[in-house]
Amino acid sequence: MSAPYIVTISSDKGGVGKTTLATNLAIYLKALHEDLPVTLLSFDNHFSVDQMFRINRKSAQGDVGSLFTGSNPDNLVEIGEYGVQFIPSSDQMHILRRELDDPTALARALAKSSLTGIVVIDTRPDLDIFTQSALYVADRVIVPVKDAPSMDNCQHIYDFFDFHSLSRRPLRILPCLVDKRIRYNGPFSDPYQLLKAYAINRGYRCMEGYIAKSPKVESLNTNPEGKIYPVLTHGRNTEVHVQMTHIARQVYLGSIDTDVRRLDEYRMDMAHSEEEHQSAYEKRRNSLITGCLICGNPLVEKERIGPAGYFAQSSDQKISGFIEEECFNSLVFRYFYGAKRTVEAHNPIWDLFRESAQRSYFLLQRAPHTRNFYQQKLSFYRFDDDGLEVSHKIIELQEFEKRLLSKERSDLFPLLERTLFDNQGRLGDTFLLLRKVSSDLPEEIFYEQNFATFTRIMAKVSTQLP
Numbered sequence: 132m133s134a135p136y137i138v139t140i141s142s143d144k145g146g147v148g149k150t151t152l153a154t155n156l157a158i159y160l161k162a163l164h165e166d167l168p169v170t171l172l173s174f175d176n177h178f179s180v181d182q183m184f185r186i187n188r189k190s191a192q193g194d195v196g197s198l199f200t201g202s203n204p205d206n207l208v209e210i211g212e213y214g215v216q217f218i219p220s221s222d223q224m225h226i227l228r229r230e231l232d233d234p235t236a237l238a239r240a241l242a243k244s245s246l247t248g249i250v251v252i253d254t255r256p257d258l259d260i261f262t263q264s265a266l267y268v269a270d271r272v273i274v275p276v277k278d279a280p281s282m283d284n285c286q287h288i289y290d291f292f293d294f295h296s297l298s299r300r301p302l303r304i305l306p307c308l309v310d311k312r313i314r315y316n317g318p319f320s321d322p323y324q325l326l327k328a329y330a331i332n333r334g335y336r337c338m339e340g341y342i343a344k345s346p347k348v349e350s351l352n353t354n355p356e357g358k359i360y361p362v363l364t365h366g367r368n369t370e371v372h373v374q375m376t377h378i379a380r381q382v383y384l385g386s387i388d389t390d391v392r393r394l395d396e397y398r399m400d401m402a403h404s405e406e407e408h409q410s411a412y413e414k415r416r417n418s419l420i421t422g423c424l425i426c427g428n429p430l431v432e433k434e435r436i437g438p439a440g441y442f443a444q445s446s447d448q449k450i451s452g453f454i455e456e457e458c459f460n461s462l463v464f465r466y467f468y469g470a471k472r473t474v475e476a477h478n479p480i481w482d483l484f485r486e487s488a489q490r491s492y493f494l495l496q497r498a499p500h501t502r503n504f505y506q507q508k509l510s511f512y513r514f515d516d517d518g519l520e521v522s523h524k525i526i527e528l529q530e531f532e533k534r535l536l537s538k539e540r541s542d543l544f545p546l547l548e549r550t551l552f553d554n555q556g557r558l559g560d561t562f563l564l565l566r567k568v569s570s571d572l573p574e575e576i577f578y579e580q581n582f583a584t585f586t587r588i589m590a591k592v593s594t595q596l597p
């Protein structure tokens with residue numbers, strides 16, 4: 132099943148005939164090809180679409196706003212007049228607008244749907260996030276312009292395409308509300324000729340033809356019944372009828388001419404990046420040391436990881452693994468709070484530490500100027516959630532002075548042996564970064580977003596080290 136062909140009507144200017152074009156285009160497309168599914172939606176906060184197409188009262192499934200909050204478009208589509216389907220408009224767009232910033236949100240929603248045929252999207256005269264979303268998925272963008280200033284505004288739409296590295300191929304200018312009674316002296320004899328010349332001069336491509344200004348068309352939405360009538364049914368003897376037919380035919384031909392539709396492309400990109408994420412995830416997971424980096428208890432198994440408290444990775448990314456929570460906590464306590472090896476059950480400092488550890492990164496590295504093997508020292512840093520240094524302590528690796536373990540070996544040694552020591556027991560230049568993980572799902576750290584954060588913090592803290 133092929134993705135729908137998506138036509139977005141957009142311009143930065145109001146009152147250029149966007150809504151009139153969008154609603155009538157849907158009707159003309161349907162009239163041209165009875166079997167073609169045509170779906171119309173509007174991101175504007177007026178209810179022209181609903182007024183024009185609604186047959187029954189709204190069933191409370193949702194509206195165009197729901198597209199941005201995870202609803203499948205299939206559940207939002209209403210069967211409307213003239214055989215056109217529509218998704219009801221929303222009066223909550225101004226609220227949603229504040230929460231959204233991702234122009235791919237609509238593509239994501241439509242990618243879930245089983246819509247086919249042609250989807251026509253009417254937008255607000257503003258490059259807000261809804262308009263951006265509609266531009267992002269469009270196979271065809273029609274930009275109605277009625278004068279030179281509205282032509283200047285087109286640049287913002289072109290810039291949007293460039294900014295997102297989208298092909299400009301879908302973009303077309305359409306002169307609208309053209310008053311043919313106006314005549315000019317000189318090479319461009321009327322407003323249409325003039326607008327076309329402007330467009331060509333700026334490198335914009337145009338639809339064939341234009342939409343004339345017609346008092347009859349204007350009157351179709353100013354009547355005592357408060358209804359909006361289509362040109363097809365109520366303006367058949369106007370030139371706009373002929374012009375709309377011509378525009379609809381071009382749109383239809385464009386749709387059968389497009390081999391790979393934008394939404395197909397988006398679906399392929401999604402599948403591809405899904406695959407990439409998956410393989411990056413597997414790679415991270417498969418290169419782990421399997422035991423706790425301190426006590427050696429098995430933590431990383433085929434089906435699950437845990438129970439683990441911390442994730443650790445070396446800065447050269449060669450070593451990574453997990454540590455049991457209490458192993459690391461005892462370590463921290465021994466060196467920072469002078470605590471005994473065993474954990475006291477109800478020590479408030481412990482609770483405090485556990486709580487703040489959630490928002491910390493820990494870092495181990497050879498202390499500056501301590502290359503001498505017999506005086507190895509370790510820097511132990513703590514950073515906050517944003518990767519800014521909170522504390523720094525230097526630990527002497529006394530046990531190494533004599534190479535004889537007079538005391539009980541500290542937990543630090545097995546950790547360093549598994550991570551930072553070379554095979555002679557020397558600290559190199561790499562550091563080890565540790566982060567608290569969710570004990571229920573330690574592998575969460577490998578999810579795209581989380582791992583990106585971890586990597587970003589690793590880069591950030593490394594710039595603060597001596």
Ligand SMILES: Nc1ncnc2c1ncn2[C@@H]1O[C@H](COP(=O)(O)OP(=O)(O)O)[C@@H](O)[C@H]1O
Binds near residue numbers: 147148151342350
């Ligand atoms: N071809 C036309 N001839 C005359 N008036 C038109 C035509 N197309 C639209 N209008 C009128 O122009 C006004 C703005 O049109 P509309 O489609 O709402 O523009 P937009 O959606 O860009 O704000 C409306 O009053 C509409 O009736």
Ligand SMILES: [Mg+2]
Binds near residue numbers: 149254
């Ligand atoms: Mg409008």
